[in-house]
Amino acid sequence: MVLKIAQITDTHLFADRKTAMRGLVTWDSLGTVVAEVQAWNPDILLLTGDLAHRGEPQAYQHLIERIAPLHLPTYYIPGNHDELDILNQQFQNSPFLGDKVLQRQGWQVLLLDSTLATAQSGEGYLSEAQLEALEQSLTACSKPTVLVLHHHPVPMGIDWLDTIGVQNNQAFLDYLTRFPQVKLVLFGHVHLEFEEQYQGIQFYGTPSTCKQVLRDGASEQEAYPGFRGLRLFEDGTYQTEVIRSYPR
Ligand SMILES: [Fe+2]
Incomplete structure:
Protein backbone atom coordinates (compact mmCIF):
# COMPACT_ATOMS: atom_id res chain seq x y z
CA MET A 1 0.00 0.00 0.00
CA VAL A 2 1.08 3.53 -0.73
CA LEU A 3 -0.17 6.95 0.29
CA LYS A 4 0.06 9.49 -2.55
CA ILE A 5 0.34 13.12 -1.48
CA ALA A 6 0.24 16.08 -3.86
CA GLN A 7 1.79 19.37 -2.68
CA ILE A 8 0.43 22.48 -4.37
CA THR A 9 2.13 25.70 -3.34
CA ASP A 10 2.31 29.43 -3.98
CA THR A 11 -0.80 29.71 -6.12
CA HIS A 12 -0.84 33.53 -5.61
CA LEU A 13 -4.47 33.93 -6.68
CA PHE A 14 -6.15 37.34 -6.88
CA ALA A 15 -9.75 38.53 -6.39
CA ASP A 16 -9.86 39.11 -10.15
CA ARG A 17 -9.06 35.91 -12.01
CA LYS A 18 -7.53 37.81 -14.89
CA THR A 19 -4.80 39.43 -12.80
CA ALA A 20 -1.26 38.49 -13.77
CA MET A 21 1.75 38.19 -11.50
CA ARG A 22 4.99 38.96 -13.30
CA GLY A 23 3.27 38.38 -16.64
CA LEU A 24 1.46 35.15 -15.79
CA GLU A 56 -8.66 38.48 -0.43
CA PRO A 57 -11.65 36.23 0.39
CA GLN A 58 -12.54 35.99 -3.32
CA ALA A 59 -9.08 34.70 -4.10
CA TYR A 60 -9.59 31.81 -1.63
CA GLN A 61 -12.98 31.14 -3.21
CA HIS A 62 -11.26 30.86 -6.58
CA LEU A 63 -8.86 28.34 -5.12
CA ILE A 64 -11.75 26.30 -3.73
CA GLU A 65 -13.34 26.29 -7.18
CA ARG A 66 -10.09 25.19 -8.83
CA ILE A 67 -9.44 22.24 -6.49
CA ALA A 68 -13.09 21.12 -6.14
CA PRO A 69 -12.87 18.67 -9.10
CA LEU A 70 -10.06 16.80 -7.27
CA HIS A 71 -12.38 15.69 -4.43
CA LEU A 72 -9.39 15.24 -2.11
CA PRO A 73 -9.03 15.61 1.66
CA THR A 74 -7.12 18.91 1.73
CA TYR A 75 -4.75 20.15 4.44
CA TYR A 76 -3.22 23.61 4.46
CA ILE A 77 -0.79 26.06 6.00
CA PRO A 78 -0.42 29.79 5.38
CA GLY A 79 2.39 31.66 3.65
CA ASN A 80 3.56 35.23 4.08
CA HIS A 81 1.09 36.52 1.47
CA ASP A 82 -1.94 34.92 3.17
CA GLU A 83 -4.32 36.50 5.65
CA LEU A 84 -4.62 33.71 8.19
CA ASP A 85 -8.00 34.73 9.65
CA ILE A 86 -9.58 35.05 6.20
CA LEU A 87 -7.99 31.82 5.02
CA ASN A 88 -9.25 29.89 8.08
CA GLN A 89 -12.71 31.37 7.60
CA GLN A 90 -12.85 30.41 3.91
CA PHE A 91 -11.48 26.89 4.47
CA GLN A 92 -13.99 25.76 7.10
CA ASN A 93 -15.85 23.22 5.01
CA SER A 94 -15.12 20.12 2.96
CA PRO A 95 -12.70 19.33 1.33
CA PHE A 96 -10.63 21.22 3.94
CA LEU A 97 -9.48 19.64 7.16
CA GLY A 98 -7.92 21.76 9.88
CA ASP A 99 -5.66 19.00 11.25
CA LYS A 100 -1.93 19.75 11.36
CA VAL A 101 -0.97 16.24 12.51
CA LEU A 102 -1.77 13.29 10.24
CA GLN A 103 -0.99 9.65 10.81
CA ARG A 104 -1.49 7.50 7.76
CA GLN A 105 0.12 4.47 6.18
CA GLY A 106 2.71 4.05 8.96
CA TRP A 107 3.82 7.66 8.54
CA GLN A 108 3.30 10.90 10.43
CA VAL A 109 2.88 14.18 8.53
CA LEU A 110 3.25 17.41 10.55
CA LEU A 111 2.22 20.81 9.20
CA LEU A 112 3.97 23.85 10.68
CA ASP A 113 3.04 27.52 10.46
CA SER A 114 6.27 29.39 9.68
CA THR A 115 4.68 32.80 9.13
CA LEU A 116 5.76 35.80 11.18
CA ALA A 117 3.19 38.52 11.89
CA THR A 118 5.88 41.20 12.07
CA ALA A 119 7.67 40.14 8.87
CA GLN A 120 9.11 43.03 6.88
CA SER A 121 9.66 41.33 3.55
CA GLY A 122 8.07 37.90 3.74
CA GLU A 123 10.60 36.20 5.99
CA GLY A 124 9.54 33.30 8.21
CA TYR A 125 10.08 32.14 11.78
CA LEU A 126 9.24 29.06 13.84
CA SER A 127 7.67 30.27 17.05
CA GLU A 128 8.07 28.67 20.46
CA ALA A 129 4.45 27.49 20.19
CA GLN A 130 5.13 25.78 16.83
CA LEU A 131 8.29 24.14 18.15
CA GLU A 132 6.51 22.96 21.29
CA ALA A 133 3.70 21.42 19.24
CA LEU A 134 6.32 19.78 17.04
CA GLU A 135 8.15 18.42 20.06
CA GLN A 136 4.94 16.94 21.45
CA SER A 137 4.13 15.19 18.17
CA LEU A 138 7.66 13.86 17.69
CA THR A 139 7.93 12.69 21.28
CA ALA A 140 4.58 10.92 21.11
CA CYS A 141 5.15 9.19 17.77
CA SER A 142 8.32 7.67 16.38
CA LYS A 143 6.87 6.74 12.98
CA PRO A 144 8.76 8.05 9.93
CA THR A 145 7.83 11.69 9.66
CA VAL A 146 7.37 14.35 6.99
CA LEU A 147 7.54 18.00 8.09
CA VAL A 148 5.74 20.55 5.94
CA LEU A 149 6.15 24.33 6.15
CA HIS A 150 5.99 27.35 3.86
CA HIS A 151 9.40 28.97 4.28
CA HIS A 152 12.72 27.31 3.45
CA PRO A 153 14.72 26.23 6.50
CA VAL A 154 17.90 25.63 4.46
CA PRO A 155 19.70 28.11 2.19
CA MET A 156 18.92 28.10 -1.53
CA GLY A 157 22.23 29.73 -2.49
CA ILE A 158 20.39 32.75 -3.92
CA ASP A 159 21.24 35.87 -1.90
CA TRP A 160 17.91 37.74 -1.87
CA LEU A 161 15.92 34.55 -1.35
CA ASP A 162 18.07 33.49 1.58
CA THR A 163 17.19 36.67 3.48
CA ILE A 164 13.50 35.63 3.58
CA GLY A 165 13.72 32.01 4.74
CA VAL A 166 13.11 30.74 8.30
CA GLN A 167 15.06 33.29 10.38
CA ASN A 168 15.77 30.82 13.22
CA ASN A 169 16.58 27.99 10.84
CA GLN A 170 19.79 26.93 12.59
CA ALA A 171 17.96 26.39 15.88
CA PHE A 172 15.33 24.39 13.98
CA LEU A 173 17.94 22.24 12.20
CA ASP A 174 19.80 21.60 15.46
CA TYR A 175 16.53 20.68 17.11
CA LEU A 176 15.70 18.15 14.39
CA GLU A 193 12.62 22.81 -7.37
CA PHE A 194 15.22 22.09 -4.72
CA GLU A 195 16.65 18.97 -3.10
CA GLU A 196 19.43 18.67 -0.55
CA GLN A 197 20.38 16.42 2.33
CA TYR A 198 21.33 17.97 5.64
CA GLN A 199 22.12 15.96 8.79
CA GLY A 200 20.50 12.89 7.26
CA ILE A 201 17.23 14.67 6.42
CA GLN A 202 16.11 15.36 2.85
CA PHE A 203 14.86 18.89 2.15
CA TYR A 204 12.61 19.49 -0.84
CA GLY A 205 11.54 22.81 -2.33
CA THR A 206 8.55 22.75 -4.64
CA PRO A 207 7.87 25.00 -7.64
CA SER A 208 4.97 27.42 -7.59
CA THR A 209 1.85 26.81 -9.64
CA CYS A 210 2.65 30.15 -11.31
CA LYS A 211 5.88 32.07 -11.88
CA GLN A 212 9.20 30.44 -10.91
CA VAL A 213 12.46 31.85 -9.61
CA LEU A 214 15.11 30.88 -12.13
CA ARG A 215 18.75 30.32 -11.30
CA ASP A 216 21.38 31.35 -13.82
CA GLY A 217 21.42 28.74 -16.56
CA ALA A 218 18.01 27.29 -15.65
CA SER A 219 16.39 25.16 -18.34
CA GLU A 220 13.23 26.20 -20.17
CA GLN A 221 11.35 23.46 -18.32
CA GLU A 222 12.22 24.96 -14.91
CA ALA A 223 10.07 27.99 -15.77
CA TYR A 224 6.91 25.89 -16.07
CA PRO A 225 4.29 25.69 -13.28
CA GLY A 226 4.28 22.50 -11.27
CA PHE A 227 3.51 20.55 -8.11
CA ARG A 228 5.25 17.85 -6.06
CA GLY A 229 4.08 14.27 -5.86
CA LEU A 230 5.13 12.22 -2.83
CA ARG A 231 4.56 8.51 -2.38
CA LEU A 232 4.85 7.18 1.20
CA PHE A 233 5.28 3.42 1.52
CA GLU A 234 4.41 1.36 4.57
CA ASP A 235 7.99 0.14 4.95
CA GLY A 236 9.16 3.72 5.73
CA THR A 237 10.56 4.43 2.27
CA TYR A 238 9.29 7.12 -0.08
CA GLN A 239 9.60 8.53 -3.59
CA THR A 240 9.10 12.09 -4.70
CA GLU A 241 9.05 13.97 -7.99
CA VAL A 242 8.12 17.35 -9.40
CA ILE A 243 5.53 17.24 -12.17
CA ARG A 244 5.27 20.28 -14.44
CA SER A 245 2.46 21.40 -16.68
CA TYR A 246 3.79 22.20 -20.11
CA PRO A 247 2.48 25.06 -22.22
CA ARG A 248 0.02 23.87 -24.85
FE1 LIG B 1 6.02 32.92 0.22
Whole structure:
Protein backbone atom coordinates (compact mmCIF):
# COMPACT_ATOMS: atom_id res chain seq x y z
CA MET A 1 0.00 0.00 0.00
CA VAL A 2 1.08 3.53 -0.73
CA LEU A 3 -0.17 6.95 0.29
CA LYS A 4 0.06 9.49 -2.55
CA ILE A 5 0.34 13.12 -1.48
CA ALA A 6 0.24 16.08 -3.86
CA GLN A 7 1.79 19.37 -2.68
CA ILE A 8 0.43 22.48 -4.37
CA THR A 9 2.13 25.70 -3.34
CA ASP A 10 2.31 29.43 -3.98
CA THR A 11 -0.80 29.71 -6.12
CA HIS A 12 -0.84 33.53 -5.61
CA LEU A 13 -4.47 33.93 -6.68
CA PHE A 14 -6.15 37.34 -6.88
CA ALA A 15 -9.75 38.53 -6.39
CA ASP A 16 -9.86 39.11 -10.15
CA ARG A 17 -9.06 35.91 -12.01
CA LYS A 18 -7.53 37.81 -14.89
CA THR A 19 -4.80 39.43 -12.80
CA ALA A 20 -1.26 38.49 -13.77
CA MET A 21 1.75 38.19 -11.50
CA ARG A 22 4.99 38.96 -13.30
CA GLY A 23 3.27 38.38 -16.64
CA LEU A 24 1.46 35.15 -15.79
CA VAL A 25 -2.27 34.85 -15.01
CA THR A 26 -2.16 32.79 -11.83
CA TRP A 27 -5.74 31.46 -12.15
CA ASP A 28 -4.94 30.05 -15.59
CA SER A 29 -1.64 28.45 -14.62
CA LEU A 30 -3.20 26.85 -11.52
CA GLY A 31 -5.78 25.28 -13.83
CA THR A 32 -3.06 23.57 -15.86
CA VAL A 33 -1.40 22.26 -12.68
CA VAL A 34 -4.68 20.96 -11.23
CA ALA A 35 -5.18 18.96 -14.44
CA GLU A 36 -1.77 17.34 -13.86
CA VAL A 37 -2.61 16.63 -10.21
CA GLN A 38 -5.83 14.96 -11.29
CA ALA A 39 -3.94 12.78 -13.75
CA TRP A 40 -1.44 11.81 -11.02
CA ASN A 41 -4.36 10.68 -8.84
CA PRO A 42 -3.27 11.45 -5.25
CA ASP A 43 -5.01 10.44 -2.01
CA ILE A 44 -4.37 13.72 -0.17
CA LEU A 45 -3.74 17.35 -1.13
CA LEU A 46 -1.42 19.69 0.78
CA LEU A 47 -1.61 23.43 0.16
CA THR A 48 1.55 25.04 1.48
CA GLY A 49 0.98 28.77 1.52
CA ASP A 50 0.91 31.97 -0.48
CA LEU A 51 -2.44 30.73 -1.72
CA ALA A 52 -3.80 34.27 -2.21
CA HIS A 53 -1.42 37.01 -3.27
CA ARG A 54 -3.24 39.73 -1.30
CA GLY A 55 -5.28 37.59 1.08
CA GLU A 56 -8.66 38.48 -0.43
CA PRO A 57 -11.65 36.23 0.39
CA GLN A 58 -12.54 35.99 -3.32
CA ALA A 59 -9.08 34.70 -4.10
CA TYR A 60 -9.59 31.81 -1.63
CA GLN A 61 -12.98 31.14 -3.21
CA HIS A 62 -11.26 30.86 -6.58
CA LEU A 63 -8.86 28.34 -5.12
CA ILE A 64 -11.75 26.30 -3.73
CA GLU A 65 -13.34 26.29 -7.18
CA ARG A 66 -10.09 25.19 -8.83
CA ILE A 67 -9.44 22.24 -6.49
CA ALA A 68 -13.09 21.12 -6.14
CA PRO A 69 -12.87 18.67 -9.10
CA LEU A 70 -10.06 16.80 -7.27
CA HIS A 71 -12.38 15.69 -4.43
CA LEU A 72 -9.39 15.24 -2.11
CA PRO A 73 -9.03 15.61 1.66
CA THR A 74 -7.12 18.91 1.73
CA TYR A 75 -4.75 20.15 4.44
CA TYR A 76 -3.22 23.61 4.46
CA ILE A 77 -0.79 26.06 6.00
CA PRO A 78 -0.42 29.79 5.38
CA GLY A 79 2.39 31.66 3.65
CA ASN A 80 3.56 35.23 4.08
CA HIS A 81 1.09 36.52 1.47
CA ASP A 82 -1.94 34.92 3.17
CA GLU A 83 -4.32 36.50 5.65
CA LEU A 84 -4.62 33.71 8.19
CA ASP A 85 -8.00 34.73 9.65
CA ILE A 86 -9.58 35.05 6.20
CA LEU A 87 -7.99 31.82 5.02
CA ASN A 88 -9.25 29.89 8.08
CA GLN A 89 -12.71 31.37 7.60
CA GLN A 90 -12.85 30.41 3.91
CA PHE A 91 -11.48 26.89 4.47
CA GLN A 92 -13.99 25.76 7.10
CA ASN A 93 -15.85 23.22 5.01
CA SER A 94 -15.12 20.12 2.96
CA PRO A 95 -12.70 19.33 1.33
CA PHE A 96 -10.63 21.22 3.94
CA LEU A 97 -9.48 19.64 7.16
CA GLY A 98 -7.92 21.76 9.88
CA ASP A 99 -5.66 19.00 11.25
CA LYS A 100 -1.93 19.75 11.36
CA VAL A 101 -0.97 16.24 12.51
CA LEU A 102 -1.77 13.29 10.24
CA GLN A 103 -0.99 9.65 10.81
CA ARG A 104 -1.49 7.50 7.76
CA GLN A 105 0.12 4.47 6.18
CA GLY A 106 2.71 4.05 8.96
CA TRP A 107 3.82 7.66 8.54
CA GLN A 108 3.30 10.90 10.43
CA VAL A 109 2.88 14.18 8.53
CA LEU A 110 3.25 17.41 10.55
CA LEU A 111 2.22 20.81 9.20
CA LEU A 112 3.97 23.85 10.68
CA ASP A 113 3.04 27.52 10.46
CA SER A 114 6.27 29.39 9.68
CA THR A 115 4.68 32.80 9.13
CA LEU A 116 5.76 35.80 11.18
CA ALA A 117 3.19 38.52 11.89
CA THR A 118 5.88 41.20 12.07
CA ALA A 119 7.67 40.14 8.87
CA GLN A 120 9.11 43.03 6.88
CA SER A 121 9.66 41.33 3.55
CA GLY A 122 8.07 37.90 3.74
CA GLU A 123 10.60 36.20 5.99
CA GLY A 124 9.54 33.30 8.21
CA TYR A 125 10.08 32.14 11.78
CA LEU A 126 9.24 29.06 13.84
CA SER A 127 7.67 30.27 17.05
CA GLU A 128 8.07 28.67 20.46
CA ALA A 129 4.45 27.49 20.19
CA GLN A 130 5.13 25.78 16.83
CA LEU A 131 8.29 24.14 18.15
CA GLU A 132 6.51 22.96 21.29
CA ALA A 133 3.70 21.42 19.24
CA LEU A 134 6.32 19.78 17.04
CA GLU A 135 8.15 18.42 20.06
CA GLN A 136 4.94 16.94 21.45
CA SER A 137 4.13 15.19 18.17
CA LEU A 138 7.66 13.86 17.69
CA THR A 139 7.93 12.69 21.28
CA ALA A 140 4.58 10.92 21.11
CA CYS A 141 5.15 9.19 17.77
CA SER A 142 8.32 7.67 16.38
CA LYS A 143 6.87 6.74 12.98
CA PRO A 144 8.76 8.05 9.93
CA THR A 145 7.83 11.69 9.66
CA VAL A 146 7.37 14.35 6.99
CA LEU A 147 7.54 18.00 8.09
CA VAL A 148 5.74 20.55 5.94
CA LEU A 149 6.15 24.33 6.15
CA HIS A 150 5.99 27.35 3.86
CA HIS A 151 9.40 28.97 4.28
CA HIS A 152 12.72 27.31 3.45
CA PRO A 153 14.72 26.23 6.50
CA VAL A 154 17.90 25.63 4.46
CA PRO A 155 19.70 28.11 2.19
CA MET A 156 18.92 28.10 -1.53
CA GLY A 157 22.23 29.73 -2.49
CA ILE A 158 20.39 32.75 -3.92
CA ASP A 159 21.24 35.87 -1.90
CA TRP A 160 17.91 37.74 -1.87
CA LEU A 161 15.92 34.55 -1.35
CA ASP A 162 18.07 33.49 1.58
CA THR A 163 17.19 36.67 3.48
CA ILE A 164 13.50 35.63 3.58
CA GLY A 165 13.72 32.01 4.74
CA VAL A 166 13.11 30.74 8.30
CA GLN A 167 15.06 33.29 10.38
CA ASN A 168 15.77 30.82 13.22
CA ASN A 169 16.58 27.99 10.84
CA GLN A 170 19.79 26.93 12.59
CA ALA A 171 17.96 26.39 15.88
CA PHE A 172 15.33 24.39 13.98
CA LEU A 173 17.94 22.24 12.20
CA ASP A 174 19.80 21.60 15.46
CA TYR A 175 16.53 20.68 17.11
CA LEU A 176 15.70 18.15 14.39
CA THR A 177 18.89 16.18 15.12
CA ARG A 178 17.11 14.91 18.27
CA PHE A 179 14.42 13.21 16.19
CA PRO A 180 15.86 10.66 13.76
CA GLN A 181 12.36 9.70 12.59
CA VAL A 182 12.19 12.95 10.60
CA LYS A 183 12.97 11.76 7.07
CA LEU A 184 12.02 14.69 4.90
CA VAL A 185 10.99 18.33 5.00
CA LEU A 186 8.78 19.88 2.30
CA PHE A 187 8.44 23.60 1.71
CA GLY A 188 7.23 26.16 -0.84
CA HIS A 189 7.97 29.92 -0.89
CA VAL A 190 11.07 29.59 -3.09
CA HIS A 191 9.25 29.03 -6.41
CA LEU A 192 11.80 26.51 -7.60
CA GLU A 193 12.62 22.81 -7.37
CA PHE A 194 15.22 22.09 -4.72
CA GLU A 195 16.65 18.97 -3.10
CA GLU A 196 19.43 18.67 -0.55
CA GLN A 197 20.38 16.42 2.33
CA TYR A 198 21.33 17.97 5.64
CA GLN A 199 22.12 15.96 8.79
CA GLY A 200 20.50 12.89 7.26
CA ILE A 201 17.23 14.67 6.42
CA GLN A 202 16.11 15.36 2.85
CA PHE A 203 14.86 18.89 2.15
CA TYR A 204 12.61 19.49 -0.84
CA GLY A 205 11.54 22.81 -2.33
CA THR A 206 8.55 22.75 -4.64
CA PRO A 207 7.87 25.00 -7.64
CA SER A 208 4.97 27.42 -7.59
CA THR A 209 1.85 26.81 -9.64
CA CYS A 210 2.65 30.15 -11.31
CA LYS A 211 5.88 32.07 -11.88
CA GLN A 212 9.20 30.44 -10.91
CA VAL A 213 12.46 31.85 -9.61
CA LEU A 214 15.11 30.88 -12.13
CA ARG A 215 18.75 30.32 -11.30
CA ASP A 216 21.38 31.35 -13.82
CA GLY A 217 21.42 28.74 -16.56
CA ALA A 218 18.01 27.29 -15.65
CA SER A 219 16.39 25.16 -18.34
CA GLU A 220 13.23 26.20 -20.17
CA GLN A 221 11.35 23.46 -18.32
CA GLU A 222 12.22 24.96 -14.91
CA ALA A 223 10.07 27.99 -15.77
CA TYR A 224 6.91 25.89 -16.07
CA PRO A 225 4.29 25.69 -13.28
CA GLY A 226 4.28 22.50 -11.27
CA PHE A 227 3.51 20.55 -8.11
CA ARG A 228 5.25 17.85 -6.06
CA GLY A 229 4.08 14.27 -5.86
CA LEU A 230 5.13 12.22 -2.83
CA ARG A 231 4.56 8.51 -2.38
CA LEU A 232 4.85 7.18 1.20
CA PHE A 233 5.28 3.42 1.52
CA GLU A 234 4.41 1.36 4.57
CA ASP A 235 7.99 0.14 4.95
CA GLY A 236 9.16 3.72 5.73
CA THR A 237 10.56 4.43 2.27
CA TYR A 238 9.29 7.12 -0.08
CA GLN A 239 9.60 8.53 -3.59
CA THR A 240 9.10 12.09 -4.70
CA GLU A 241 9.05 13.97 -7.99
CA VAL A 242 8.12 17.35 -9.40
CA ILE A 243 5.53 17.24 -12.17
CA ARG A 244 5.27 20.28 -14.44
CA SER A 245 2.46 21.40 -16.68
CA TYR A 246 3.79 22.20 -20.11
CA PRO A 247 2.48 25.06 -22.22
CA ARG A 248 0.02 23.87 -24.85
FE1 LIG B 1 6.02 32.92 0.22
